[in-house]
Amino acid sequence: MVFNSIIFFAFFAMVLFIYYLPLPWKAKKTHLWISSYLFYAAWNPPFVLLLWISTIVDWFVGKAIADTKKLMKKRSLLIFSLSVNLGLLAYFKYGEFLLDSFIVALKALNIAFHPAAPDVVLPVGISFYTFQSLSYTFDIYRGKMRPWKSFSDFALFVTFFPQLVAGPIVRAADFLPQLKSPRKTSADQLGWGFCLLTMGLFQKVILADSLMGPIADKVYSQAGVAGFSDAWIGTLAFSGQIFFDFSGYSNCAIGAALCLGFVLPDNFRFPYASIGFTEFWKRWHISLSTWLRDYLYISLGGNRKGKARTPVNIMITMLLGGLWHGASWRFILWGGLHGIYLVVERGLRHIFKDADFFQQTGMRLVLVLITYFFLCITWVFFRAEDFASAFALISTMFYPGEGNLVDQGEIYQVLIISFLLLWVHWKLRESSLEAFMGNLPWWIRGVAISFILILLALAPSDERAFIYFQF
Amino acid sequence: MNVLLSTSNSNERMRLRDWGRVWLIGLLTTVIFLGCWEIFWRTRGFQPTIQDDWGIWAKVRRQAVSQGERAIILVGASRIQTGLHPDIFEEVTGKRPLVLAIDGSSPIPVLENLAEDDRIAGTVICSLNPMFLGEDSDDFGRSKKWIRRYNEQKWSSRIETQLSIFVEQAFVFRYTGLQPNQLWQNLVDKQWPRPFYAPMRPDRYRTMDFSLIDVERILRGRIKRELDFQKSAGPLSHEQFIDKVARIDRLIQKIENRGGRVMFIRFPSTGVVRQLEGQTWPRKKYWDILVTNAGAKAIHFEDYPTLSGFDCPDGSHLDVRDAEIFTRSLAEILLEKKWIIR
Numbered sequence: 001m002v003f004n005s006i007i008f009f010a011f012f013a014m015v016l017f018i019y020y021l022p023l024p025w026k027a028k029k030t031h032l033w034i035s036s037y038l039f040y041a042a043w044n045p046p047f048v049l050l051l052w053i054s055t056i057v058d059w060f061v062g063k064a065i066a067d068t069k070k071l072m073k074k075r076s077l078l079i080f081s082l083s084v085n086l087g088l089l090a091y092f093k094y095g096e097f098l099l100d101s102f103i104v105a106l107k108a109l110n111i112a113f114h115p116a117a118p119d120v121v122l123p124v125g126i127s128f129y130t131f132q133s134l135s136y137t138f139d140i141y142r143g144k145m146r147p148w149k150s151f152s153d154f155a156l157f158v159t160f161f162p163q164l165v166a167g168p169i170v171r172a173a174d175f176l177p178q179l180k181s182p183r184k185t186s187a188d189q190l191g192w193g194f195c196l197l198t199m200g201l202f203q204k205v206i207l208a209d210s211l212m213g214p215i216a217d218k219v220y221s222q223a224g225v226a227g228f229s230d231a232w233i234g235t236l237a238f239s240g241q242i243f244f245d246f247s248g249y250s251n252c253a254i255g256a257a258l259c260l261g262f263v264l265p266d267n268f269r270f271p272y273a274s275i276g277f278t279e280f281w282k283r284w285h286i287s288l289s290t291w292l293r294d295y296l297y298i299s300l301g302g303n304r305k306g307k308a309r310t311p312v313n314i315m316i317t318m319l320l321g322g323l324w325h326g327a328s329w330r331f332i333l334w335g336g337l338h339g340i341y342l343v344v345e346r347g348l349r350h351i352f353k354d355a356d357f358f359q360q361t362g363m364r365l366v367l368v369l370i371t372y373f374f375l376c377i378t379w380v381f382f383r384a385e386d387f388a389s390a391f392a393l394i395s396t397m398f399y400p401g402e403g404n405l406v407d408q409g410e411i412y413q414v415l416i417i418s419f420l421l422l423w424v425h426w427k428l429r430e431s432s433l434e435a436f437m438g439n440l441p442w443w444i445r446g447v448a449i450s451f452i453l454i455l456l457a458l459a460p461s462d463e464r465a466f467i468y469f470q471f
Numbered sequence: 472m473n474v475l476l477s478t479s480n481s482n483e484r485m486r487l488r489d490w491g492r493v494w495l496i497g498l499l500t501t502v503i504f505l506g507c508w509e510i511f512w513r514t515r516g517f518q519p520t521i522q523d524d525w526g527i528w529a530k531v532r533r534q535a536v537s538q539g540e541r542a543i544i545l546v547g548a549s550r551i552q553t554g555l556h557p558d559i560f561e562e563v564t565g566k567r568p569l570v571l572a573i574d575g576s577s578p579i580p581v582l583e584n585l586a587e588d589d590r591i592a593g594t595v596i597c598s599l600n601p602m603f604l605g606e607d608s609d610d611f612g613r614s615k616k617w618i619r620r621y622n623e624q625k626w627s628s629r630i631e632t633q634l635s636i637f638v639e640q641a642f643v644f645r646y647t648g649l650q651p652n653q654l655w656q657n658l659v660d661k662q663w664p665r666p667f668y669a670p671m672r673p674d675r676y677r678t679m680d681f682s683l684i685d686v687e688r689i690l691r692g693r694i695k696r697e698l699d700f701q702k703s704a705g706p707l708s709h710e711q712f713i714d715k716v717a718r719i720d721r722l723i724q725k726i727e728n729r730g731g732r733v734m735f736i737r738f739p740s741t742g743v744v745r746q747l748e749g750q751t752w753p754r755k756k757y758w759d760i761l762v763t764n765a766g767a768k769a770i771h772f773e774d775y776p777t778l779s780g781f782d783c784p785d786g787s788h789l790d791v792r793d794a795e796i797f798t799r800s801l802a803e804i805l806l807e808k809k810w811i812i813r
Contacts, residue, residue, distance in 0.1 A: 001627050006634040042627035191490020210652065442489035446496030453501040458650055461522065461635060 001042035003197075003252040004205050011039065012256065019260060025182040032156055032260070039161035040125075047123040050088060054133040055158045057084045062140045062147045074141055081137045085130045092123055097327035125165030127324055131291055133158050136172035138295050145173050153179040162256035166249050168267040168287035175262070183261025195437070195449060196255025202452045203248030205459050211417060212241035215410050216383065223389035227403020231396040233411050235376050236418045238383045243272065243421070246285070269432070272375075273425035275367045276349075277341040280375065292321050311346070315339040325382070330390065334381045341374060368426060508644050516683075517643045520670030523574070525617040526632030529624050531569050531675055536590045540730060542569060543811070544591070546581045547598025548612070549574035550738035553669060553679040554789045555596070556798040563802035565813045568596070570675035576612025577603040579719070582733075584618045586725040594732040594811060604707070604715060604757055636673050678791040681784040689785045690743075697747050697787075712757065713764065720765040734768035734810055735761065736801065739779065744786030768810055775804060 001008050015035045019028055041048050061081040065074050090098070099115060106113045136154070139145045148154050157175050185193075219226050219234025226234065250267035257264045271283035281289040300313040315336070322335015357363050377394065384390035396403075406414075428436055437445060521527065535544050543566045545551050552572040561567040571581055578597050585591045639645045647653065648667055657664050668683040681689075707715060723733045737758060740748060754771070762769045772778040777800035781793045789797055805811040 005631050006638065007627055007631040010630075010634065042625060044625065188488055188490045191494055194494065195490070442493050443496060445489075446493045447500065449493065449497035450500035450504070453497065454504055455651065457501070457505055458644055460647060460650055460652075461639075461645070 001039055003249065003256075004201055004209075007042075011035075012259075016259060028182070029152060029156055029179060032161075033152060033159065036156065036159040036161040036164060040159065040164060043124045043165075044121065050092075050123055050126065051129060051159055053088065054085055054129060055155050057081055058133045058137045058158075059151055059154050062137050065137065065140050066147045078137060078141045081134065085134050089126055089130050092121075092126055094323075094327045101329075128167050128169055129158055129164060131288070131324075132169050132171075135169070135291060135295065139171070139173060148172070148176050150179070160257070160262070162260075162262075163253040163264055166246070166253070167285075168250055168253065168265050169291055170264055170287070174265060178262055185259070185261040189261065190259055192434075193255045193258030193260075195445075196251045196258065198255075198449060198452050198456075200248040200251030200253075200255060201456055203244040203251065206452075206455055207417065208241045208244035208248060210459060211413060212237045212244065215406060215414055216241050219405055220383050220385065220389065220393075222405055223384060223393045226393060226396055226405055228396055228400045229411065230403035230405040231393045233406045233414045235380055235383075235393070235397070237414045239272075239372075239376050239379050240414070240417055240421055242379065242382070243268075270425035270429045272372055272422055273368050273429035274371050275364055276345045276371055277338060277374075278345060278349075280371060281338075281342075288321070288324070292317050292324075296320060311343040314342050314346075318342065330381045330384065330387065334378050337378045337381065341378075365426065368422070372422065505642075505644060509642060512643045512649060516666045517646065517649070518666065518670055519640050519643050520646050520667055521636055521639045521673055521675075522645075522647060523671050523675065524632075524635075525613070525620045526624070526628060527636065527673070527675060528571065528573065528617050529621040530629070530632055531571055532621050535569050535571065535585070535593065536588070538569070538593060539590070540592045541566070542591075542593025544568070544585065544593055544595045545570045545572050545598070546578045546585070546595055547572040547736075547738075548576055548578065548600055548603065549677070550600060550740075550788060551596070551598035551736070552675065553677045553791075554598075554738050554794050554797060555676075555801070556791075556794050557674055557676050559795050559798040560802050563799055564806060564811050566811065572598065572675075573612055573614050573617060574677075576614040578614070579603065580614040580618055582719070582722050584621075586722040589729065591726065592729050592731045595726060595734070597733065597735050598738050599735045599758075599761070600738070604712070604752065640673065679788050679794070681790045686784045693785045693787050694743050694747070697744055701747065701751050709756075712760065716761050716764045719761070719767070723765060723767055732768070732810065734770070734805075737769070737771040737773075739772045739781050739783055739789065739797070740787050741781070741783045742786045744783070768808075770801070770804065775800070777804070 001011060015032070018031050023031070037048055037051070040051060058081055061077050065077045068074055068077070103113050103115070136145075136148075136157070140147055148157075153176055154172075156179065157170070157172055160170070160175070163170060216234050216238035219230050220238070223231075247268040254264045254267075265287055267285060267287050269283040269286065271280055274280035274283050297313055297317040300316060301309060302313060303310040305313070318335045318339030319332055320335070322331045322333070322338070325331045325334070352358060358367070377397075380393050380397075381390050384393060440448075535542050543560075543564075545555055545568050549572070552570055552574055555568065555570075557568050557570065571585075572578070573581065578599065582595065582597060585595060643649065646667060648664055654664065666683050668681060669677045669679045671677045726733050754773075758769070758771055761767060770778070778797060781789055781797060784790055802811075806813055
């Protein structure tokens with residue numbers, strides 16, 4: 001069940017109706033719990049079992065870790081939780097990739113190996129709820145929180161439907177306390193929640209799927225024959241598409257949760273206005289980058305183990321972060337490129353830390369554009385269908401030549417939207433969506449919502465899944 | 472308890488007010504605009520149409536299973552989807568056909584899918600257009616993709632299809648030709664949108680009304696398409712064709728072994744399109760061999776005076792008014808031959 005479907009609206013209307021009946025808080029939570037399983041079962045009912053495994057394992061492991069004082073036992077329990085959660089992830093998401101890589105490695109050694117082709121269906125959202133559930137165990141292991149007393153609350157935390165399949169990845173310490181007492185939803189909260197939901201759908205249905213996605217698809221499906229302008233327009237289109245798609249999903253999730261009175265963390269803060277990649281990861285998919293920072297990078301020692309070890313820790317974190325996105329060497333390379341950018345940037349920051357001219361507006365704008373340029377290069381590996389296509393496009397992007405995949409109208413369309421996207425991010429980089437909306441007169445907000453609703457009502461019913469569902 | 476707040480929550484910083492007024496004006500404006508928009512297009516002759524997709528096809532495909540031996544299943548491409556009128560067919564034979572035809576697509580993958588399904592025991596009427604007998608023609612169109620998705624369909628997707636049908640049936644503005652990008656294109660081309668000449672009903676039958684369009688333009692497009700098809704799917708050698716017929720024969724046997732029937736209908740084509748088909752796929756080289764080798768029940772429109780003599784305005788499809796006459800004649804022939812029992 002995707003947000004951009006009619007069935008979701010029927011489902012959500014039903015959920016809201018029951019939720020706002022005068023029922024005890026426990027009944028409302030049970031209702032949300034059941035609705036969340038129903039939401040997940042819409043994809044593949046048997047996979048609800050995987051949710052149960054993650055929930056039950058982390059619930060009992062969390063309790064056992066808190067009950068023991070022996071460090072070795074705590075560590076063994078943590079390893080058990082990691083093995084179960086990451087084991088499931090490895091089997092369902094990385095099984096085929098590992099097998100293929102193994103076959104290639106054997107082939108390099110002149111050993112022929114022909115196993116039966118695995119036929120494993122990827123459970124939607126497994127990377128998201130696995131990380132979410134694991135964060136609870138990690139926090140208990142580190143003594144940052146006590147085990148939660150109510151199992152049903154914990155189960156709702158793992159399965160809460162607005163963010164279950166594509167985040168934001170919520171921390172137990174952020175969410176569980178919200179279940180303690182009935183959520184009081186004000187009219188303004190409800191209004192803002194619906195507004196976020198509407199804006200998220202606009203980003204997804206109109207901007208990502210109707211305006212940018214088809215152009216990116218056209219170029220990337222024929223990467224071998226793309227010319228200079230095709231390659232750049234296709235890549236700019238994808239750069240816009242992936243932001244609108246994922247940020248649109250996050251806005252829908254945050255908005256839907258807010259309608260139920262729950263607060264979810266931000267996942268995007270105008271990332272294309274970042275100056276450098278350190279800042280980019282503070283603005284892009286924030287719930288994942290903070291997860292990787294807190295549970296992987298810091299566990300590896302972060303920057304506390306000396307100058308030589310820090311770049312290694314950055315690279316390990318980003319390579320694994322790349323792998324998290326997809327079971328392919330392209331994603332690992334994508335993560336690796338981000339890692340290299342971060343390491344190089346770290347060195348440059350050390351050299352230029354006292355340079356005043358970096359504080360000038362013009363210079364900062366140039367740095368934003370340079371960052372965006374390098375980002376676009378990484379998106380090629382993220383989107384391309386294989387390495388050959390990716391390298392073909394990259395080489396085309398640096399050698400001007402004829403291209404005829406995209407027409408004049410499509411070029412203007414992508415350039416105008418990309419310019420507006422960067423401009424909005426630049427203007428709002430020190431601000432927030434709430435502040436921006438807060439400065440608008442109420443009637444302009446009303447007309448804007450109406451404009452979006454009309455476009456959504458008239459838009460094609462092309463039911464494209466969100467890109468991040470596959471991760 | 473030590474509460475760890477890992478990320479900021481901008482929602483908590485929300486200090487917006489007036490949402491009641493905002494949504495009131497937003498919804499009111501939306502409803503008024505869409506209401507006027509709907510009336511505007513309806514007064515200009517536009518009618519709601521269902522957008523064909525795999526979900527609706529899958530819905531009809533399930534009916535083919537549930538109806539068992541009673542099912543009359545139409546397989547093929549746009550010729551049968553627009554040329555065989557279910558209402559007329561039911562009037563004559565007492566049986567309502569299920570439209571599983573997929574426009575622009577080869578019928579062979581669908582026939583194969585029906586043959587592989589032991590629950591299919593009804594009568595299959597397959598429209599066989601010569602261009603779908605060429606090399607790699609099984610891959611033409613959406614047949615294979617839709618069959619794959621049908622096999623993987625989840626309950627939520629079935630509900631989504633039902634809801635989409637409901638919405639598309641209710642509102643003209645959901646028609647693809649009235650979507651913003653299409654209207655923009657109309658504006659660029661300085662062409663006023665015209666009512667869709669081949670709207671689809673929920674039972675997947677399309678009524679093709681050529682009086683609503685520029686027939687010359689459509690005919691030119693059809694000829695170009697026919698030539699493109701011929702280029703991309705060249706005719707098979709005699710041996711290759713015999714192999715293909717043998718494959719079709721196996722499919723027929725599978726269905727007939729469980730009590731079903733399969734019959735092939737060659738729907739009319741006229742003018743330049745017919746000439747092109749005749750050049751690449753002369754009747755003797757494919758249709759007659761199919762009938763002889765596969766032992767198939769077959770009806771070629773040229774063999775029956777009541778089925779020939781129609782003029783296909785685009786060379787390939789019957790106008791809705793002719794489709795009604797053609798369907799009546801065809802249904803009577805099928806009854807007469809006892810291939811269908813009333």
